[in-house]
Amino acid sequence: ESAIAFACLMSDMWLGEFDYVSPEAFHSVFGKQYPAFSRRTQHDAQEFLICVLDDLHEAFKEVRAQLCQERQSPAAEASTRSSSGTSIITHLFEGQLSYGIRCLTCKAFSDRPESFTVLSLPIPSTRVCSLQDCLECFFQPDTLTQNNQIHCYWCGSNQDAIVTASITKAPQIIIFHLKRFAWQDKHRRKLSTTVCYPFSDLDLSPYISTSCCNNTEYSLCAVVNHAGDLDYGHYTAFCKHSVTKRWYSFDDAQVTKIPDSAVQADTAYLLFY
Numbered sequence: 001e002s003a004i005a006f007a008c009l010m011s012d013m014w015l016g017e018f019d020y021v022s023p024e025a026f027h028s029v030f031g032k033q034y035p036a037f038s039r040r041t042q043h044d045a046q047e048f049l050i051c052v053l054d055d056l057h058e059a060f061k062e063v064r065a066q067l068c069q070e071r072q073s074p075a076a077e078a079s080t081r082s083s084s085g086t087s088i089i090t091h092l093f094e095g096q097l098s099y100g101i102r103c104l105t106c107k108a109f110s111d112r113p114e115s116f117t118v119l120s121l122p123i124p125s126t127r128v129c130s131l132q133d134c135l136e137c138f139f140q141p142d143t144l145t146q147n148n149q150i151h152c153y154w155c156g157s158n159q160d161a162i163v164t165a166s167i168t169k170a171p172q173i174i175i176f177h178l179k180r181f182a183w184q185d186k187h188r189r190k191l192s193t194t195v196c197y198p199f200s201d202l203d204l205s206p207y208i209s210t211s212c213c214n215n216t217e218y219s220l221c222a223v224v225n226h227a228g229d230l231d232y233g234h235y236t237a238f239c240k241h242s243v244t245k246r247w248y249s250f251d252d253a254q255v256t257k258i259p260d261s262a263v264q265a266d267t268a269y270l271l272f273y
Contacts (some may be wrong), residue, residue: 002059060087096169131197220273225267
């Protein structure tokens, strides 16, 4: 049902004769799977995005399995089993991180892999910074001490350690979540920091493992903006047309062409490269 509703939405957007499209049908179907999002209340776009990707991933896997079962081909069944955990969602959006952990006592090294579809980046400044600054902050080595110590297998006890993250598989489309909602002095607040992000030639090679052979240069294709504060806000989006390469602003029923200069905004919350 989710796959069909999403297909209808895509068809209406790209093939229909409409000035704008309201995703009511998809939202209704999605709300059955995730009741929290069915209510007409404020929600976080990043949390919603992750749930949408997960829901579509499961839906597309199910559709693929049904199609292969209908064909009843041994080759098709074998193909289904070998790719049962994948879908177009994983193919486009899923990346792999590796957390390298080194014990500071015995120097033993281990690594822990972790899949991701969205990278949540800290914002290291309260006024102005760049996306590169956010990436540097995310990927900088972290020392684990006191209550955060690791249990070292070789030492047989809890020890201080250094953890370093790197990308071992770069996704075709990488999504960055700018962590604008942060705790400060025991209060949660929204950071209005200006984050400058490049439109093209975003080079992730400094954070890529040497074992990764994917392309590491990215171009911006969409931005989700959040205007407002913790309790009340409004989401809009800037999207680059994949054919004309022109940028458009999506603000509820208002869809307008915008100049490239307008895409750099202080309200950026999610960046799609």
